[in-house]
Amino acid sequence: xxxxxxxxxxxxxxxxxxxxxxxxxxxxxxxxxxxxxxxxxxxxxxxxxxxxxxxxxxxxxxxxxxxxxxxxxxxxxxxxxxxxxxxxxxxxxxxxxxxxxxxxxxxxxxxxxxxxxxxxxxxxxxxxxxxxxxxxxxxxxxxxxxxxxxxxxxxxxxxxxxxxxxxxxxxxxxxxxxxxxxxxxxxxxxxxxxxxxxxxxxxxxxxxxxxxxxxxxxxxxxxxxxxxxxxxxxxxxxxxxxxxxxxxxxxxxxxxxxxxxxxxxxxxxxxxxxxxxxxxxxxxxxxxxxxxxxxxxxxxxxxxxxxxxxxxxxxxxxxxxxxxxxxxxxxxxxxxxxxxxxxxxxxxxxxxxxxxxxxxxxxxxxxxxxxxxxxxxxxxxxxxxxxxxxxxxxxxxxxxxxxxxxxxxxxxxxxxxxxxxxxxxxxxxxxxxxxxxxxxxxxxxxxxxxxxxxxxxxxxxxxxxxxxxxxxxxxxxxxxx
Numbered sequence: 001x002x003x004x005x006x007x008x009x010x011x012x013x014x015x016x017x018x019x020x021x022x023x024x025x026x027x028x029x030x031x032x033x034x035x036x037x038x039x040x041x042x043x044x045x046x047x048x049x050x051x052x053x054x055x056x057x058x059x060x061x062x063x064x065x066x067x068x069x070x071x072x073x074x075x076x077x078x079x080x081x082x083x084x085x086x087x088x089x090x091x092x093x094x095x096x097x098x099x100x101x102x103x104x105x106x107x108x109x110x111x112x113x114x115x116x117x118x119x120x121x122x123x124x125x126x127x128x129x130x131x132x133x134x135x136x137x138x139x140x141x142x143x144x145x146x147x148x149x150x151x152x153x154x155x156x157x158x159x160x161x162x163x164x165x166x167x168x169x170x171x172x173x174x175x176x177x178x179x180x181x182x183x184x185x186x187x188x189x190x191x192x193x194x195x196x197x198x199x200x201x202x203x204x205x206x207x208x209x210x211x212x213x214x215x216x217x218x219x220x221x222x223x224x225x226x227x228x229x230x231x232x233x234x235x236x237x238x239x240x241x242x243x244x245x246x247x248x249x250x251x252x253x254x255x256x257x258x259x260x261x262x263x264x265x266x267x268x269x270x271x272x273x274x275x276x277x278x279x280x281x282x283x284x285x286x287x288x289x290x291x292x293x294x295x296x297x298x299x300x301x302x303x304x305x306x307x308x309x310x311x312x313x314x315x316x317x318x319x320x321x322x323x324x325x326x327x328x329x330x331x332x333x334x335x336x337x338x339x340x341x342x343x344x345x346x347x348x349x350x351x352x353x354x355x356x357x358x359x360x361x362x363x364x365x366x367x368x369x370x371x372x373x374x375x376x377x378x379x380x381x382x383x384x385x386x387x388x389x390x391x392x393x394x395x396x397x398x399x400x401x402x403x404x405x406x407x408x409x410x411x412x413x414x415x416x417x418x419x420x421x422x423x424x425x426x427x428x429x430x431x432x433x434x435x436x437x438x439x440x441x442x443x444x445x446x447x448x449x450x451x452x453x454x455x456x457x458x459x460x461x462x463x464x465x466x467x468x469x470x471x472x473x474x475x476x477x478x479x480x481x
Contacts, residue, residue, distance in 0.1 A: 001432065002067045004214070005233075005423030006053065007074040007226060007416075008145050010034070010095060013052040016419035017064050020432065022441040027416045028059035035092065040099040042119070043092040046081060046148060053149070057212040065213045071153070071204065072426030073223025074230075074418040075146025077166045080121040082128070085140040087151060091132070094124045095145075101127040107184060113172040114165070114267050115336055122168035126184050142190040146223045154205025155220040160197040161270035162224040172259055174270045197224035197272040198428035198435075221429035224272035226418045227253060227279060232272045233421030234386055234412045235442025239275070242382050244401075244409070246389035250285040250368050254278045254380045263378040265334035272425060273435060278378055280333040280371030285364055288326035288342065292360040296353045306354030307361050308396035320355050322346040323460070323467050324363030331367070334374040335468070339475045345467060361397065362457075365404035366464040372405055384408045386445055388417055395448070402449035403457050410445040 002025060007014040011034070016027040030052040035043045057065065078096035083089055101123035108116045108123075116123065121142065129136050143151065144163040151157055161174025169186070170176050176191050195201060201222040209216035224232075231253050234243050239257040244250070256276040260268045267279040293303050323345050330338035344359060376382060387409045392398060402409050414420060424441060427433040433441070 001069050002064060003423040003426040003430070003432070004065075004068045004071045005074065005229075005419035005421065005426065006071065006149065007229065007418040007422055008049060008076060008149055009226065009418075010076045010097070013049060013056055014416060014419045015053075015056045015060060016416045016423055017060060017068065018420055018423040018427075022420075022424065022427075024414075024416060024420060026060050026064050027419065028056045030056045034095065034097070038100070040102075042095040042097040044095060045092050046089045046152075049093075049145075049149065050152065054211050057214075062213055066215065068214055068218060069432070070219040070221065070426035070430035071214075072221040072422035072424065072429065073146040073150050074226045074422035075144060075149065075163070075223065077163065077225040077227060078117070078120045079145055080124050081143045081145060081148040082135060082139045083141050083143060083148065083151070084138050089148075090135050090138045093145060093148070095119065098124060100124070104130075108168060111262075112168070113262065114168070114269070115265065115332065116168045117332075120166065120168040122184065122186075125169075125186050125190075129185055139190060141192060143192060144225075146225070147192060150201055150220050150223060153208045153220060155202030157192050158195045158201050158222055159192040160222045160224055160272075161194060162197055162228045162272055164194060165269050166225060166267075172268060195222045196274070197222055197228070198425050200429045219426065219430045221422075221425040223422060223425055225269075227251060228269070228272040228277060229419075229421035229425070230388070230417040231255065231277060231421070232424055232438070233417035233419070233443075234388055234414055235439075235445065236277075236386070237273070237438040237442060240380065240382075242380075242385050243412075244368070244385040244387050244389075244392075244405075246285050246368075246387075246392040248286045250282040250371070250389075252280040252368070252372055252375060252385070254375055254382060256380070260380070261378045263374050265332070265336050266374045266378055267333070268378075272421060273438065278375050278380055280375050282333055282367050282371045283329050283331055284326040284342070284367060288328050288364055289360060291328060292357065296357055298353065298357065303357050304394055304396060306352070307358040308400075320346070320348070320351055320359070322351060322355060322359045323464055324356075324359040325464070325468060325471075326360065326363045326367050333371040335472070337472065337475065340468075340472070341475050361400060362404070362460060363464065365400050366461050368401065369404050369461060370465065372407075382407060384410065387411045387448065388414065398449040399452075402451050403454045404461065406451045408447060408451070409449045411448045412443055412445045414443040
């Protein structure tokens, strides 16, 4: 007996099969590109998603596919897919990087339970009503990406609280805000009924089963957004469990048994289980370090050597007096400032590439610390973080993160956390697992770093915060709501 998890991401679709004990048996992925028909738009044809799913499924062993008993879904958060009464897409899907609705954010009254961004379903749908009335007239359902995929496989029209609460159209618990829908002139009937992420949401159709090499009639779970699926797949099961993910951006997720306190710049959403989670979302981790590496003409091995080695180039940023702001693409947590920008301050003639690279590593670590500070301000005590993401492998970088964040880091042995979490939801929906089994399903994790009480680093973090506060107005702040 096995379970299939499908993760419908922004740049790729991933699939993973796990066995009855939650161990990954096979995985595959297929990449695709977004479409930008106009500046600031981010769209994709749903047929691109469908072709990617079929190709990814074919890459899985046929024998394992025939043994799949249920399917779970994980999907990129925000964005929206419009379908008509026949289930056909009205237009290309609009995705979270889309900024066409930036000028509409003032239509959301303050205070909001979570920050509102232009790529969320709410602003995008408001834009549709104002600018594409022909699309609005054809629309029967406005779905989240993973919900469209489940419907395409023969499942029910539904959504879960983890996706609904991130649309800017629902209350913090994920229940549709009928008064807000009316204020924004969005038809109530567009929005799918709610069900738990782990509930059954229909069965696989015969046509889809033939396309994917699976058995018809197997259970389809409702599924959840990708962040809570990755948390579930990484083993977050109890109040206070926490995960740091470093990739292009960075996320810190902390599970909570009850609704967390509201803190500016911090997201508080529903988890894939009956929990909640706090989330700090930082935009500039791998993207900032990669750009700095390019500017300084480094290969990665040399960048790490000069930034962390015992050479002259590795003079600490404290001695050099050099601070780097990594906000090359604006920032979400904690500043909520898309206009924020980055750079070095304190450069001197005796500085080297290595010193500048070291300052960049520290600046990124400090931006993650600022996000973690927002989580701590909401009432969470975080002393340990599970660690995931391809940008967190080097031992020296991990040690800097542990020191900057003042936490122990435990690397998770789970390369495909989101599809694994989706597969677990399939197992829950089919009755194979129950909520009480989740802690036992957690993957292994190895302690890789702990804080060493670096007082000089703490001083540099204070300097970093002071610098951002001094220059924020210079960027021409246009805050998210």
